[in-house]
Amino acid sequence: MQTCKLPKCNRNQLVGALGQPGQGIRAAAGRRGLVVVASSRFIREVVVGIDLGTTNSAxxxxxxxxxxxxxxxDGETITPSVVSVLKDGEVVVGKRAQRQAVLHPASTYYSVKRLIGRRADDPAVKEEAARLPYKVTADEDGAVVLDCPNVGPGYLYPEEVSAQVVSQLVAxxxxxxxxxxxxxxxxxxxxxxxxxxEATVAAGKLAGLETVRLLREPVAAALAYGLDLREDATVLVxxxxxxxxxxxxxxVGAGTVEVLSTGGDAHLGGDDWDAAISNWVERNYLSPAGLDPRxxxxLRANLRAxxxxxxxxxxxxxxxxxxMPVGGRGGGPLEVTLTRSTLExxxxxxxxxxCRLPLxxxxxxAGVDLNEVVGGHEAMKEQLRNRGVPSWKLEAMQPEIRPRKRAPLSAVLLVGGATRMPAVRSFLRNMTGLEPIGGAQQGGVDPxxxxxxxxxVQAGILQGEISNLMVMDQWQASLMRALAKLQLRSDPRVRQRLEQSYDLEEGGEELLGEGAGEGGEGAAAAAGGESGLEEEEDEQGKGGKGGKQQLSKRQKRRMKERAAGAGSGAKGEGAGGQAAAPPQ
Known part of the structure; x- marks a missing residue:
């Protein structure tokens, strides 16, 4: 495991380095020993993908x-996102740092992902600080800092802690x-x-990286599972x-991926299942024996393990x-059986x-209709109606209006080590009616x-090792669509290509020629000009090459609008998404 030491430096140097993203970062990194310098004999340029997780990283x-x-x-693909600073300034990362948590809790840092990029007065920071063994305070500008008596300034920024994890992964x-x-x-x-x-990018720069690109985690999961981006689908990650x-x-569809909605719980994970087991042992066995892990x-660390x-x-x-060596009758060792059914x-x-509420x-x-959810809501209203609850109260119980109706879920992807619990699959089957995809047995992807x-995969695209896919932020996809529409209006050659692909005189009834191959590829490419980013709105009938293919009314309308140079906004231009499309 790689180790390094943090040299002494003053408070103003750190604030100046991290207070303004992109300025002085490399200098500060050099002062604090955070830069990973590759040997000159390494000539191959490798672009890596990093999962900088709250608990574990890869x-x-x-x-x-x-x-x-x-x-x-250690021969493992997962590295704990834990950093410990020893008294002599030595920094250890991963499992070795985890072992320091019991002996040096005030200078062993974890879960900093919940703090990175936040201000000290953020309610989320105040809530998190109450859970952590190390002290969370603020610098002169109100940014979050972590007390660290083993370094010169007496504190670290969350970016610096994350940078140590990134540095270890890069090494x-x-x-x-x-x-x-x-x-x-x-x-x-x-x-x-x-x-x-921005704080995540700063952490990467502090770790010695020259270029850092960001990718949304659910989009990364979709790429890892190798979803067919040309097939219309609604996917739950x-x-x-x-x-x-x-x-x-x-x-997902027509070469794009859009994030429709997100939810979750920043303080719910596999650790909570560990805590449930710990509390059960403590309540039923340790406390009656007069032992207090708190x-x-x-004892608390052993119980958690x-x-x-x-x-x-x-x-x-x-x-x-x-x-356990303690907790049994008469002060002897403890031996007790726990069943899966008891846990679940x-x-x-x-x-x-x-878990259910954020889902x-x-x-x-997102406007995705889970039959189980809708049925439960209606069943509750019916029960209250039978009890004599006034109708005006029932009307007040109407669920939030959805932005638009979408097709049912097509797939459920599992991410995160805690999804290995069999109860996760049962929970999702009951909620969605689908069998989740994940694990070596299903999809060949380790959650x-x-x-x-x-x-x-995105790194491979940047390096040129993957050439059949391009992933963009949503603003980039929107810009390319706008450029394609502008080209359609101003370039007669592009318009001529479109007219050759669509029978406009017959109202777009049929898609003619070679562009009518399977998968609707011709329609997507013609509509978007050279970009190939325009999306088909509805499922097309299947037809062979050179045959005819029936189009939906929605597609006909959009074709006419595009041909007139007044194309409507494409789906995927909403906030918070990313798009993926074949490169040209």
Whole structure:
């Protein structure tokens, strides 16, 4: 595991370096030993994809045309997002840092992703600070800083802690690929605002990266699972990690991916299932024996490790035996059996209710109709009606108006290590009626690695190792659409191509010639000119090459509008999305 030391530097130097994104970052990084310098013998340029997670992180790159996660020095593809600063200034990252949490809780930092890019007066920061063993304060400008007595200024910025994790991942990638790593694609949550995104870029620069691109995590998951972006689909990305829960609705089709809605719980994850098991052991066995894990850090750490191991075992077995050296009768060792049914049906029901609420909200916001949700709402109204509740009260219970009706879900993708629990699949089957995709058995994608693999796909595009896909931010896709429409109005050659593809005199009834091949590829390319970004709105009938293909009324209307140079706004021009399309 790589280690480095933080040299002494004064408070003003740090504020100047990080207070203004992009200015003085490399200088500050050099002062604090954060830059990873590749040996001159490495001449191959490697662009990596990074999942900078709340609990765990991963790095991947393209090998042989396919994304692959890179193992760390311990031979594992997952590195805990934990950083510990020792008394002599030495910095350790990953599992070694985790082991320092019991001995040095005030200088061991984790979950900084919840703090990065936020101000100290943010309510979310105040709530999080109450949960953390290290002290969270503010600098002169009100930015979040973490008390650290083992460095000169006496504090660190969240960006600096995240930079140490990125630095470790880059070092692992450099050693494994034997290349020069100066560019990376870092995945961020879809709900990150501009400040949080800028802070993530700053963390990458502090780690010595010259170029940092950002990619939304649900879009990265879609790329990792290899979704066919030309097939119209509505996809749910269910991301349950160690400490956070995110749910996203994506609309895929005609070469684009749009984030329709997001939701989640910043304080819900696999750790909560660990806590449920810990509390069960403490309540039923340790407390009656006169033991209090809250006042004994070593006992608390051992109990947490035991609970986590039990959760992992119950993902494969129906029951597990928990053993501890204390807590048994007469002060002897403890040995107790925990079954999967007890965990799912008795200990974690409240956690599943917390999972359901963000899922319901995200689906309503996106206009995706979950039959189970709608049916439950109507059933509740009927029960109240039978009890004599006035109709005006029932009207007040109407759900939030959805922006527009969309097709039912087409697929459910699993992201995050906690989705290995069998109860996750049962929960999603009950909610959506679909079998979730994830794991080596289904889709061949490890949920822990999905985001990093998707980021590596984007990295491969930037490096030129993947040539059949292009991923853009939504503003880029909108700009290309606008340029295509402008070209259509001003360039007679483009208009002539369109007229050759569509029979405009017959109102666009039929799509003629070679452009009528399977998949609607000709329609998409002709409508968008050279860009290939315009989207087909409805499903087309299947037809062979050279045949005729019936178009929907909606498509006919849009073709006429495009031909007249007054094309309507394409779907995917909403906020918060990303688009993917074949490059030209």
């Amino acid at each position: 790095v991947a790159y393209i090998e042989g045309g396919k994304p692959k996660c890179i193992p760390n020095a 692992d990638a450099t050693a494994y690929s034997r290349g020069r790593v100066t560019k990376a694609v870092i995945a961020v949550p879809a709900y990150f605002d501009d400040r949080q995104r 269910f991301d349950l990690g160690g400490g956070t829960y995110d749910v996203s609705l994506l609309e 006042s004994d850090p070593r 035991l609970a986590q191991a039990a959760k992992h075992s119950l993902s494969e077995a129906d029951e597990v035996v928990l053993r 049906e008795e200990l974690t029901q409240e956690l599943w209710r917390r 319901d909200q995200a689906c309503w916001q 822990d690695e999905a985001v990093a693999l998707g980021a590596a």
